[in-house]
Amino acid sequence: MRQAILVTMESAPTSGRIGVDSALNQLRRRHQRITPARVAVLEVLSGGVGHMSAAEIVDLAADRTPGVHRATVYRALSTLCDLGIVTHTHIAGAGTIYHLADVHGVAHAHLQCSVCGSVIDLPAEALSPLTRTVRDSYDFTLEPQHAALIGVCTNCR
Amino acid sequence: MRQAILVTMESAPTSGRIGVDSALNQLRRRHQRITPARVAVLEVLSGGVGHMSAAEIVDLAADRTPGVHRATVYRALSTLCDLGIVTHTHIAGAGTIYHLADVHGVAHAHLQCSVCGSVIDLPAEALSPLTRTVRDSYDFTLEPQHAALIGVCTNCR
DNA sequence: CTGCTTGCAAAGTGTTTGCAGGCCC
């Protein structure tokens, strides 16, 4: 019943996401240091299709820049998320996935299948009615891309 | 003292959720055993207001039925969830919360504040437009109460 | 050179599992 495997069903490459150059520029602009570890993380995120788990990023980063430590990757991801350069999404029962931030105006949310664990991208605008309702009725500002919506996908039904 | 609080709360309006008796009956009907540990978990869930973390349930269950072990509470919760007697919701970065299942027709989802961590109940019907969209466009069956929606609450903004 | 970042190891969380014994039905 526990879903540990993370399968990504995303076919489209990283369209709509910022690039490594843009990310590095933002770092410079914010007076943050450009370090090998951070570059590695950004390039890994840029290179992969879709979302990646922390474990995947750790492996691939250490792959391309040997010596990069797990803890460093976590710290880099944390920093990059704080700066808005990277976005993270909480996945039920399987930690967190990361990707480069969306370019302005094309934010997206995630659907997660509770059976097979696959994650599907969803335009954030699909949530706008809900966002409005929640804002009006509860004075609550929804962050639609921050947690995956759970359900069952076509294949698993 | 904690016991007194529990008893007091037990008479409080746990509106919309099934009761302990109903839960026990369902267990019997499904030929599942009624054990002290399971009764303790159900009464704790029934007594508390709103959602409880696994850790809270463990503490309170051990409180009212000394000797109940952590692992047993987890197993009881797992069983009860499988039977649909208890519902669980994944909370970003903080594990899982549990409560007695909703009585038919009054399902609810959850809003979680990413700043203070508080969890707010939300009628599931607020998600029906989204549920429809996702069903029509992605052939994806949403389970709105399975994961909390994240955002920022009034107080934290 | 200053102090933010890193590598390392170890500690934290939250949850699960193997096993022998216990108790519900």
Place this chain on the structure above:
DNA sequence: GGGCCTGCAAACACTTTGCAAGCAG
């Protein structure tokens, strides 16, 4: 009394932290 449930301890997955050394700016 058979077999599901339990207590225990240990394992598990994921993430964080204290510290001394290292490197970016």
